[in-house]
Structures are given as C-alpha cells and as structure tokens.
Amino acid sequence: MTKSNITLPLFFTLLFALLTFIDVSTGAANVFNVVSFGAKPDGVTDSTGAFLKAWQAACGSVAAATVMVPIGTFMVKGITFGGPCKSRLKFQLAGTVVAPPDYRAFGNSGYWILFNKVSKISLIGGTFDARANGFWACRKSGQSCPPGVRSITFNSGKDVIISGVKSMNSQVTHMTLNGCTNVAVRNVKLVAPGNSPNTDGFHVQFSTGVTFTGSTVQTGDDCVAIGAGTRNFLISKLACGPGHGVSIGSLAKELNEDGVENVTLSSSVFTGTQNGVRIKSWARPSNGFVKNVFFQNLIMKNVQNPIIIDQNYCPSHKGCPTEVYIHTRGWPALRAVTYKNIQGTSATQQAMKLVCSQSNPCTGITLQDIKLTYKKGTPATSYCFNALGTSLGVIQPTSCLNR
Ligand SMILES: *[C@@H]1O[C@H](CO)[C@@H](O)[C@H](O)[C@H]1NC(C)=O
Numbered sequence: 001m002t003k004s005n006i007t008l009p010l011f012f013t014l015l016f017a018l019l020t021f022i023d024v025s026t027g028a029a030n031v032f033n034v035v036s037f038g039a040k041p042d043g044v045t046d047s048t049g050a051f052l053k054a055w056q057a058a059c060g061s062v063a064a065a066t067v068m069v070p071i072g073t074f075m076v077k078g079i080t081f082g083g084p085c086k087s088r089l090k091f092q093l094a095g096t097v098v099a100p101p102d103y104r105a106f107g108n109s110g111y112w113i114l115f116n117k118v119s120k121i122s123l124i125g126g127t128f129d130a131r132a133n134g135f136w137a138c139r140k141s142g143q144s145c146p147p148g149v150r151s152i153t154f155n156s157g158k159d160v161i162i163s164g165v166k167s168m169n170s171q172v173t174h175m176t177l178n179g180c181t182n183v184a185v186r187n188v189k190l191v192a193p194g195n196s197p198n199t200d201g202f203h204v205q206f207s208t209g210v211t212f213t214g215s216t217v218q219t220g221d222d223c224v225a226i227g228a229g230t231r232n233f234l235i236s237k238l239a240c241g242p243g244h245g246v247s248i249g250s251l252a253k254e255l256n257e258d259g260v261e262n263v264t265l266s267s268s269v270f271t272g273t274q275n276g277v278r279i280k281s282w283a284r285p286s287n288g289f290v291k292n293v294f295f296q297n298l299i300m301k302n303v304q305n306p307i308i309i310d311q312n313y314c315p316s317h318k319g320c321p322t323e324v325y326i327h328t329r330g331w332p333a334l335r336a337v338t339y340k341n342i343q344g345t346s347a348t349q350q351a352m353k354l355v356c357s358q359s360n361p362c363t364g365i366t367l368q369d370i371k372l373t374y375k376k377g378t379p380a381t382s383y384c385f386n387a388l389g390t391s392l393g394v395i396q397p398t399s400c401l402n403r
Contacts, residue, residue, distance in 0.1 A: 030058070030061050030063050030064060030066060031066045031068050032054040032058045032061075032065060032066065032067050032068065033068040033070060034047065034051050034054045034070075034074065035050075035070060035072075036054070037051075037057075038050040038053070039069075039074050041070065041072020041073060041074060041095060042072070042073070043072075043074070043075055044075060046076075046077060047075055048076050048077045048078075048079055051067075051069075051076055052081075054067050054068075055067055058085070058089055060085070061085075061086060061087055062086050063087055064088040064089070064090070065088075065090070066090040067089065067090070069093040069094065069095050069097065069126060070095055071094045071095045072096075073095060073096045073097075074095060074097050074098070075097075075098050075100060076097050076099070076113070077100050077105055078105075078106050078109050078111060078114075078149065079113055079114070080111070080114045080115075080116050081113075081114065081115045081116070081118060082116045082117065082118070083116065083118035083119060083157075084119060085118060085119075085121075088121070089118070089120065089121045089122070090122045090124060091121065091123045091124065092122075092124045092126075093123075093124065093126020093127075093165075094125060094126065095126060096126065096129060097113070097126065097128050098129045098130075098131055099112055099129065099130045099131050099132075101134075102134070103134050103145075103146065103148075103171060104146060106146060106148075106149045106171075107146060108146055108147055110148075111149050111150055112130055112149040112152070112171075113128060113151060113152045113153070114155065115152075115153065115154045115157060115160075117156045117157070118154070118160075119157065119159050120158070120159045121159075121161070122160075122163065123152075123163070124161075124165070125163075125164045125165065127168060128151050128166070128168070129167075129168040130167075130168070130169050132148075132169045132171040132192070132199075133169065135148060135171045136171075136196050136197055139198075140197065147172075148171040148172040148198070149171050149172065150170070150172055150173045150175075150176045150203075151171070151174050151175065152165070152167060152174065152175045153176040154176070154177050154180050154183070155178045155180075156178070156180065157181075157183065158180065159181075159182050160177075160180060161183075161184050162183070162185045162186070162188060163184075163186045163187055164187050165188045165189075166188070166189040167190045167191070168191050169192050169196075170190075170192055170199050170219075171199075172198050172199065172200065173199070173200040173202075173203045173225075174190040174199065174200065174202065174217075174219065175201070175202050175203070176204075177202075177204045177205070178205055178206055179206045179207060180204075180207040180208075181208050181209055182208075182209045182210075183207065183209065183211070184211050185210070185211065185213070185215065186211075186213050186214055186215070187213075187214045188202075188215045188216075189217075190215070190216070190218070190223075191216075191219065192219045192220055194219070194220055195220055196220035197220060197221075198221050199219045199220040199221050200219065200225045201217035201219045201221075201223045201224060201225075202215070202223070202224045202225070203222075203224075203225040203227065204224075204225070204227065204230050204233060205226075205227030205229055205230060206227070206228070206229035207229070207230055207233075209231075209232045210230070210232070210233045211235075211236075212224065212233075212234070212238065213234075213237055213238075214236075214237045215237075215239070216238075216239045217239070217240050218241065218242055218243065219243045220242070220243065222243065222247045223240035223241070223243040223244070223245060223246055223273070224238065224247070225247050226246070226248045226249070227251075227260075228253070228257045228258045228259070228260065228288055229258035229259070230248075230261075230263065231260075231261045231262055232261075232262045233264070234263075234264045234266075235263075235264070235265040235266070235268065236264075236268065237268060238265070238268040238269075240268065240271070241269075241271035241273040242271075242272055242273065243274070244274040244275055244278075245270055245273045245274060245275030245276050245277065245305075246265055246268075246275075246276070246277050246278065247278045247279070247280060248260055248279045248280070248293065249278075249280035249290075249313065250280045250282055250313050251280070251288045251290065251332050252281040252282040252284045252285075253286075254286060255284075255285055255286055255287065256286075256287060257287060257288035258288065259289035259290065259332075260288075260290045260291075261291050261292055262291075262293075264293075264294040264296070265277065265295050265298070266294070266295075266297050266298075267296075267297045267298075268297075268298050270298065270299070270300050270303050270306070270344075271302070271303075272301065272302050272303070272347075273304070274303075274304050275303065275305045275306075276298065276300045276305065276307060276308075277298070277306070277308070277339070277342075278308045278309075278310065279293070279308075279310070279337070280308075280309075281310075281311050281334075282313050282321055283312050283320065283321045284321045286332045287332070288333075289332055289333040289334070289335070290333070290334045290335075291333070291334075291336050291337075293337045293338070294337075295307075295338065295340070296338070296339075296340040296341055296342075297340070297342075298341070298342045299343055300342065300344030300345060300372060301344055301345060302345050302346075302347045303344070303345070304347045305346075305348065305351075305353060306351050307339055307342065307353070307354070307372070308352075308353045308354075309337075309354045309356060309362060310353070310355055311334070311355060311356050334362040334363075335362065335363045335364045336364040337362070338365075338366040338368070339366065339367050339368070339370060340366070341368070341369045341370075342369075342370050342371075342372065343371045344371075344372060344373075345372070346372050346373065346374050349374050349375075349378060349380060349381050350381050350382070350383055351372035351373075351374065351380035351381070351382065351397055352372065352380075352381075352382035352383070352397055352400070353382070353383050353384075354383070354384045354387035354400070354401070355384075355385045355386075361386035361387065361388050362386065362388060362389075363388045364388070365388065365389030365390075365401055366389055366390055366392065367391045367392070367395050368391070368392040368393050369392070369393040369394060370394070370395045370399075371394065371396045372396060372397060373396070379396075379397060380396070380397040381397050382398060382399065382400040383400060384401055384402065386402075387400070387401050387402065388401065388402050389401045390403070
C-alpha cells in the first residue's frame with residue numbers, strides 16, 4: 001500500500017521528465033513559428049519584424065531551438081540574424097521568402113538575408129526569391145543603380161549546415177560565406193537567368209573547411225567563385241550551367257592579399273558555360289597565391305573555355321595593369337594545380353589555355369587523362385605561356401606545358 005503510493009507519483013514524475021526530455025531533444029518544445037510573431041503568408045505584408053522577433057526568441061533560448069517558416073510566401077526586407085546565440089539553432093523553411101518588390105528598398109546595405117556571427121546553425125529548406133528583374137533592367141540600361149544585395153550571406157559563421165535551400169533571381173551573388181569555419185552546404189539550387197548580370201552562385205572567401213556538394217547552379221555569372229583566404233574547400237557533384245563556371249579569383253585585387261589553398265573540385269558537370277575551371281588574377285603586384293588545387297573527374301558539355309588560367313584578367317580591357325608595371329614584384333604565385341580526368345566538348349577551338357606571368361611562372365601543373373574535343377574534323381588546341389609542369393596519360397588537345 002505505502003509502496004504503491006510512493007511509486008505511482010514517482011512513475012508519473014519520471015514519465016513527465018522523460019517526455020520533457022524527448023520534447024527538448026527533438027526541439028518540439030522550442031519551435032518559434034514566424035506566424036506566431038505576426039508574419040503573414042500573403043507575399044505582400046512586410047514580415048521583417050516578425051522574422052526578427054522569432055529569431056530573437058530562438059537565439060535567446062537556452063535549449064536548442066527552431067525558427068519555423070511554414071508554407072506560404074513571406075515578404076521580408078533586408079534583415080540581419082545576429083549571433084552569437086545561446087544554443088544550437090535550426091532555421092527550417094517550408095515556404096518562400098520574397099524580397100520587397102522595389103529593389104531600391106535595400107539602399108546601399110549590400111545584404112538581403114544576413115546571418116552574422118552565428119554558430120551551430122542549420123538552414124534547411126525553403127526558397128528565397130530576390131525578384132531582381134527590375135534591378136537587372138536598371139543595370140542593363142546603364143542608369144545609376146544601387147550596388148545590389150547578396151541574397152543569403154553568412155559572415156563569421158562556424159559549424160553551419162545549409163541544406164535543400166533554393167535561391168532564385170538574386171540581385172548579385174546568391175549565397176556568400178565570408179570569414180566562416182566548418183560549413184557544409186548540400187543540395188542547394190541557385191537559379192537566375194543566364195543573361196542576368198553578376199549573379200554569382202556560391203561565393204566563398206576568408207573561410208576554412210567548406211564543403212559544397214550535390215548542388216545545382218544555373219546563373220548569369222560564376223557558378224562558384226573562390227576568393228582570397230579560402231582554405232580546405234571541397235566541391236563535389238556540382239551541376240553548373242548556364243553560368244561562368246568555377247573560378248578561383250579574381251585574385252591580386254590587393255598588394256597584401258591572403259592565398260587560396262587546398263581546393264578540390266570533383267565529379268561535376270558543366271553545361272554550356274563560359275568557363276569550366278578557371279583561375280584568374282589581375283596583373284597587379286600582390287603577395288597572394290594559389291596552391292594545391294585539384295580539378296578531377298569533370299565533364300564539359302559545350303564549354304567555351306574548359307580549362308583556363310588567366311593571370312592577365314582585366315574584363316573591361318581598359319586601363320589594365322601590365323607586366324611592365326609589376327615586374328619587380330611578380331604576380332601572385334600559382335603552384336601545384338592538378339587537372340585529372342577531364343572530358344567532353346569545347347565550344348571554342350582553344351580548349352586549354354594556361355597563361356601565366358612572365359616574371360613568375362605557374363609551377364607544378366599536372367595534366368592527367370584529358371580528353372576535350374572541338375568539332376568533327378577540327379581538333380581542339382591548347383595554348384600555354386610560362387606554364388610549367390608534367391603530363392600523364394593521354395592529353396587531348398596535346399599538352400603545351402613546359403618542364
Ligand atoms: C584539404 O581539405 C580537405 C577538405 O576538402 C581536408 O579534409 C584535408 O584535411 C585538407 N588537407 C590539408 C593538408 O589541410
């Protein structure tokens with residue numbers, strides 16, 4: 001009798017504790033739905049304040065928390081999700097977030113959705129549509145336009161997962177990592193028309209330990225742009241095109257510039273792009289460098305410049321820096337770049353172009369098992385300038401490397 005009197009309440013206490021524990025560990029108790037904070041899924045009402053309140057509640061939670069964006073279309077203006085937060089966060093979207101209809105609403109801020117100094121966060125699902133048609137039209141007309149905003153940016157983030165996110169019609173870059181550590185990006189889709197100006201897909205700089213896997217990028221500029229200070233970056237299973245391909249650079253923007261190191265791109269397909277794999281730097285004095293880069297198992301389908309190094313990058317062709325100006329300092333050093341098992345078709349005859357600096361040649365370039373064709377009856381060609389390295393296996397077009 002006495003025994004069961006004690007046991008029964010104890011049993012319920014334990015059960016309650018257990019359920020609470022399950023609740024917290026699955027995050028169910030800590031879901032902050034933006035609609036509960038006043039967001040309207042009508043695509044018109046300004047939901048910026050509601051998103052911010054939901055974020056602040058989640059970010060201040062001592063237990064792991066989720067910001068929930070349910071099905072529907074939510075209009076959100078420029079917003080900063082600031083950290084650090086008290087616990088691990090999930091930002092889970094089922095719906096679509098759209099930018100305000102007038103691109104001028106952003107002013108000169110540079111960002112639409114910014115995660116600033118947030119660690120241990122997963123951004124899962126959803127669509128972000130920046131609706132930049134008006135902005136592109138402004139740019140193309142040659143009027144003076146605002147500088148444009150990046151759609152999704154992580155500044156100084158650590159331990160970040162981005163999965164299943166779609167970004168559409170960005171003004172400029174779709175997704176940017178700046179000063180981040182340990183970031184896994186999976187199955188994202190970055191989409192803008194092939195003729196939209198400067199709509200880079202995924203841009204990484206000053207970041208270490210980033211993986212970008214299983215993603216599709218169809219846009220008007222670089223599919224992936226790799227800037228100064230990128231280390232240990234792995235890209236795999238990328239479908240790129242339309243777009244300008246994967247670019248390291250442009251580098252040598254500054255005299256004192258961080259390098260790019262240990263970048264691997266593998267198992268990817270380029271379709272109708274301007275470039276396949278490109279390394280570009282301005283012909284300016286710089287202590288920047290590129291080393292230990294692996295491009296492997298790639299398929300090129302009708303790509304204009306499948307393999308290209310351009311250390312004379314100067315897209316405007318006006319007032320370009322020159323070798324004469326910089327010869328005492330040298331260009332950014334480029335060493336240990338491997339191209340292995342790259343096959344497919346080139347849309348121009350010159351399928352391989354490796355143009356390095358006169359004063360500071362590229363060294364340690366390896367070409368292995370390259371098969372790039374042009375037109376039936378017209379073989380593809382290669383062109384090298386001061387590019388040193390070795391060839392292994394069959395190289396088509398013929399290797400132009402110097403030893
Ligand atoms: C190079 O980067 C990969 C990730 O892509 C990492 O696993 C590896 O440890 C890095 N290597 C070095 C020498 O840092």
